[in-house]
Structures are given as C-alpha cells and as structure tokens.
Amino acid sequence: MFEVRPYPELSWSLSRHKTMLTCSRKYAYDYYISHNGWISSADPLAKQTYRLKxxxxxxxxxxxxxxxxxxxxxxxxxxxxxxxxxxxxxxxxxxxxxxxxxxxxxxxxxxxxxxxxxxxxxxxxxxxxxxxxxxxxxxxxxxxxxxxxxxxSSKTFTDVRSKEYMEFVESETFRYMKTEEAKVYIVMDLVYKDLNRDKWVIVDWKTGKSSDEDRNQLALYALYLLQKHNIESLDDIIIRNEYLVDGTHVEHQLTDQDLVNVQHLYQISMEQMKLFLEDGSQNRPLPIDQFPMQDDPRVCARCNYQELCFPPY
Structure with missing residues (x-):
C-alpha cells in the first residue's frame, strides 16, 4: 500500500550525483522540495517544484x-x-x-x-x-x-533480429542495487546473452555525444549484472554503447579497477549528500537556504527552476 512520507527515501544514482555537483539548489528542488508534489493535498511550493521538475x-x-x-x-x-x-x-x-x-x-x-x-x-x-x-x-x-x-542497421538490432543467437534478459527496467546506506538506481536499455560468444551484453543507446561519465555508468551496469546473475568474471560481460547519430558502436571490456573507481565515487558522493541532511535517520534536508545556488548564468539559463530562484517580483 502506498504510504505518504514527509521525506523521500535516500537513494543514489549517477544522475543524482551529477545534479548535486552541478547545483546544490537544483539538487534540493529535484530530490526534496518536489517530494509529494504530485499529491493533491501537497503544499503549493511542493506542487510548483514538482511541476517544474x-x-x-x-x-x-x-x-x-x-x-x-x-x-x-x-x-x-x-x-x-x-x-x-x-x-x-x-x-x-x-x-x-x-x-x-x-x-x-x-x-x-x-x-x-x-x-x-x-x-x-x-x-x-x-x-x-x-x-x-x-x-x-x-x-x-x-x-x-x-x-x-x-x-x-545497428549491431544490437541485428543481434535482436537473429534470435537464435541471443537470449533476452531485460530492457528499460528501473532496477536498483542495495547497499547498507541506500538503494543505487540503474536503468539499463537492454541486456542479453550472446550465445555465440557466451557473453553477457549490456547495451546503452546514445542519441547524443559520448561523455567522460560513460565509463562510470557502464561500471555500475556491470556491478548490477555481477550481483544479480552471480557472474563469476568481468570477462564474461561486454558493454556496448550504440551511438545513433554517427552510426558507430563501441564495446568496452571493463577492469576490476573500473569497479573500484565507481564504488569509491559512490562513497564520496554519499558522504557529500549526507552533509545536506538535518536528520539522517529521516532523510530530512537542511533548510533550502543551506543549498547554495549556482553562480554560472549559463547553467541557470538551462535550469527548470528559474522562476523559483529568480522570481519576477
């Protein structure tokens, strides 16, 4: 049964981490102030923030x-x-x-x-x-x-249409791993078993350019797959980026160090997130004025919360 909670559950994802680094005020709006804003009885600020989100x-x-x-x-x-x-x-x-x-x-x-x-x-x-x-x-x-x-014409869709060579696992499902502190959310576009190569394949479709963050994202995917399917070795996992704008694909073979790096990133990030909490047991945030605003107008120009940060009156 759905339960209305005054504060959201603490969780972690790469997108949440990126938001916190980009602008802590946006982080507060995205993950705290907008909470319950979809409920008819919510206060006006929560409704407005959820709408802008x-x-x-x-x-x-x-x-x-x-x-x-x-x-x-x-x-x-x-x-x-x-x-x-x-x-x-x-x-x-x-x-x-x-x-x-x-x-x-x-x-x-x-x-x-x-x-x-x-x-x-x-x-x-x-x-x-x-x-x-x-x-x-x-x-x-x-x-x-x-x-x-x-x-x-992509490698992945060619594989999908040759069903006898692949074993479908999951696609576009909102998954998470559990740690002692929080749920770590992961959304993978497609996972299948390549029967020819006896490899697990994780696919990420890209409609934009490659990013320096891609490798950490891929390492998270690999961690999830290792945990869920009890895979013995990273060598059994291939991670593929399909870049749809230029029609190329890149396959990555991750190392143990990649997993160490993303786990370290998670730990440092969680420590920073906890600094924004007034009560960690409830995940109750500090007052909004304790979340500093971004001072780069180029970032603010792309933000959804302009009318909250710069009201017209």
Missing part, C-alpha cells in the same frame, strides 16, 4: 521518444510481432515531437494540473514566444533520419 527540453524530449520507440520495436521483434518500417518509425517520432510542441503551447493548463502526463518544453515555458529556436529545430531535424537509419 517535469519540464524537459527539445534534445531530451527527442532522446526520450527515440528510446521509447526502440524499446517498443525490440519488444515487438522478440515477440515475433510486426515492427515499424524506418519511415513509419520516423513518422512516429515526428508525431510525438509535434504533440509535445502542441501540449507546450496550447495545453499548458493541462500540464499545470497533470505535469507527469503532458509535455512542457523548456524552450517554450521560459521564452513565452510560442515558438522553438530555429537552430534547435534544425539540429533535431538533421539527426532524425540518421538516428533511425543507424538504429535499424
């Missing part, structure tokens, strides 16, 4: 739509159901993007009341112009055909 931007919305459609396509293929053609896949992405634009410009009242179920684009919400920047629209338009074409 749900704002997305054009690049993130594009990536989310692509990931969702890839998941659906792989599921259909594994069940021997019809899958979309490349053109139908492109058309479906366009439909979702257009719907997001319409919801942002003409259905803000619906988003205000049900922010989880409607799209609000950052570019629309804070510009108040009712239009998207032409440069961003061109960027997404240029990526669209390449991304879809590269997915259909």
């Amino acid at each position: 749900k704002i997305t931007n054009l690049e993130m919305h594009f990536g989310s739509v692509v990931h969702d459609l890839i998941y659906q396509t792989i599921q259909a293929s594994l069940k021997n159901q019809p899958i979309l053609s490349e053109q139908a896949f492109i058309d479906e992405i366009r439909r979702h993007l257009n719907r997001g634009f319409i919801e942002s410009t003409k259905k803000e009242h619906l988003w205000q009341n049900r922010p989880k179920h409607y799209t609000m684009l950052h570019e629309i919400y804070y510009s108040q112009t009712g239009s998207l920047p032409e440069a961003k629209v061109k960027k997404i338009t240029d990526r669209l055909h390449r991304t879809v074409s590269n997915f259909f």
Whole structure:
C-alpha cells in the first residue's frame, strides 16, 4: 500500500550525483522540495517544484521518444510481432515531437494540473514566444533520419533480429542495487546473452555525444549484472554503447579497477549528500537556504527552476 512520507527515501544514482555537483539548489528542488508534489493535498511550493521538475527540453524530449520507440520495436521483434518500417518509425517520432510542441503551447493548463502526463518544453515555458529556436529545430531535424537509419542497421538490432543467437534478459527496467546506506538506481536499455560468444551484453543507446561519465555508468551496469546473475568474471560481460547519430558502436571490456573507481565515487558522493541532511535517520534536508545556488548564468539559463530562484517580483 502506498504510504505518504514527509521525506523521500535516500537513494543514489549517477544522475543524482551529477545534479548535486552541478547545483546544490537544483539538487534540493529535484530530490526534496518536489517530494509529494504530485499529491493533491501537497503544499503549493511542493506542487510548483514538482511541476517544474517535469519540464524537459527539445534534445531530451527527442532522446526520450527515440528510446521509447526502440524499446517498443525490440519488444515487438522478440515477440515475433510486426515492427515499424524506418519511415513509419520516423513518422512516429515526428508525431510525438509535434504533440509535445502542441501540449507546450496550447495545453499548458493541462500540464499545470497533470505535469507527469503532458509535455512542457523548456524552450517554450521560459521564452513565452510560442515558438522553438530555429537552430534547435534544425539540429533535431538533421539527426532524425540518421538516428533511425543507424538504429535499424545497428549491431544490437541485428543481434535482436537473429534470435537464435541471443537470449533476452531485460530492457528499460528501473532496477536498483542495495547497499547498507541506500538503494543505487540503474536503468539499463537492454541486456542479453550472446550465445555465440557466451557473453553477457549490456547495451546503452546514445542519441547524443559520448561523455567522460560513460565509463562510470557502464561500471555500475556491470556491478548490477555481477550481483544479480552471480557472474563469476568481468570477462564474461561486454558493454556496448550504440551511438545513433554517427552510426558507430563501441564495446568496452571493463577492469576490476573500473569497479573500484565507481564504488569509491559512490562513497564520496554519499558522504557529500549526507552533509545536506538535518536528520539522517529521516532523510530530512537542511533548510533550502543551506543549498547554495549556482553562480554560472549559463547553467541557470538551462535550469527548470528559474522562476523559483529568480522570481519576477
């Protein structure tokens, strides 16, 4: 049974860690002030913060739509159901993007009341112009055909369609590992067993550029797989990044040192997170003014919480 708690459960993820490093005020809004903001009886600030938390931007919305459609396509293929053609896949992405634009410009009242179920684009919400920047629209338009074409010709989708050589495990499931201190959340795009090579394969679809953080993300995935499936050696795990914009894939063979590094990162990060707590037993945070604001205007310009940090009155 769902229980309303005054404070959220302490948890950890790489995205949470990154938010804390980027701006501790945003960290407070994301993980504390917005808590319970989806409940009708919540206080106005929690509702407002939760609503702002749900704002997305054009690049993130594009990536989310692509990931969702890839998941659906792989599921259909594994069940021997019809899958979309490349053109139908492109058309479906366009439909979702257009719907997001319409919801942002003409259905803000619906988003205000049900922010989880409607799209609000950052570019629309804070510009108040009712239009998207032409440069961003061109960027997404240029990526669209390449991304879809590269997915259909990708190493991973080729493996998926050759079902006799792979054993499907899980995909896009919100998983976590438990430590003594907190749940560590992990979202893996796809996991399967390559029967030809007798290897476990973890796939991460990328609709943007590679990042220095990718390796820690991959090490977390490997830790989870080792723990869940009692795999004896890291040598039995291959982690693959599929870069859909340029049509390349990179396979990584992690080392024990990679696992040590990410575990060390987790420990240091948790220590920092606990400094923002007034009561660790309840995960009750310090007052909001104890979470310093970011002082880089370029970071603030991309943030969802501008109206809280810089109110117009």
